Amino acid sequence: MNYLLDVRDRQRIAIALSKGAAMMLARNIDLKQPSTWEFSGFSQNGEDGILDVLRKNLKCSNRYFIEIGAADGIENNTGWLLVAEKYNGLLIEGSQQLVERARRTVVGYSIGAEIHNMFVTKESIRDLKVLAMHHDPDVFSLDIDGNDYHIAQAIFDAGFxxxxFAVEYNSVYGPERRMTIEYQPTFVFTQAHPTHLYYGxxxxxxxRFFEQHGYRFVTxxxxxxxxxxxxxxxxxxxxxxxxxGLAFVENQSQYKKFRIPNEQQFALIADQKFVTI
Incomplete structure (x- = not known):
């Protein structure tokens, strides 16, 4: 069964490489318009293309990435870096099953990439710092559908x-609210609220957060x-x-699921506990 799984995953890798290469070549890039940068090989939402253009405009590079929320390594924000660009990096994933799949497939494409099974909390960032080869990676991707803000703060506090920096945002809050969920070390968004909208x-x-750390918003x-x-x-x-760059876009998946815009979606979770940023 594992052999068949490996074959299917390697087929997915081949498809991702072919799709990504075709989409990359089809782009008509305008450096002023990040929407023209997008393509998806391993990523779901054009992230491969955005990261591609940003990386190519770096003054210096250590060809290293860190991703928290790496899934099986095939469908995430750094799979293209690892497989197509031969980056090294550190993949962190909370599911042991997905970690084992990634070890059998994508990790083998790199000389020094590692994947570790870890449910990330503010406290475990200390362990992450020990594991990381570089604390100033070219790319850091954070997507854990939950305590993202609190983990990002711990990442900076640890010296990264x-x-x-690529982060997931939740469009349910709209373009103006500066807010996140309360920190819960064991938070799982599928269990937090029946709508699955209470996260991030x-x-x-x-x-506001990144501005306070001296970063610039791109898109x-x-x-x-x-x-x-x-x-x-x-x-x-x-x-x-x-x-x-685009300042705000409604999450298309959430809009398709609920068929109502973010303001009405937010009304479904308005009674939950939030933190103002």
């Missing part, structure tokens, strides 16, 4: 300083899932000044 951080909350993706931030010292000012 990524050049490019608003995009305005993320913008959100066209599916309304991820926000991208950069440490400006690693980029030419002329590149960043010209970027005109």
């Amino acid at each position: 300083r990524p050049k490019i 951080v608003s995009i305005s909350g993320w913008r 959100v993706d066209r599916n309304g899932v991820n926000g991208f931030f950069v440490d400006p010292k690693h980029f030419d000012a002329s590149f960043l000044v010209g970027v005109n």
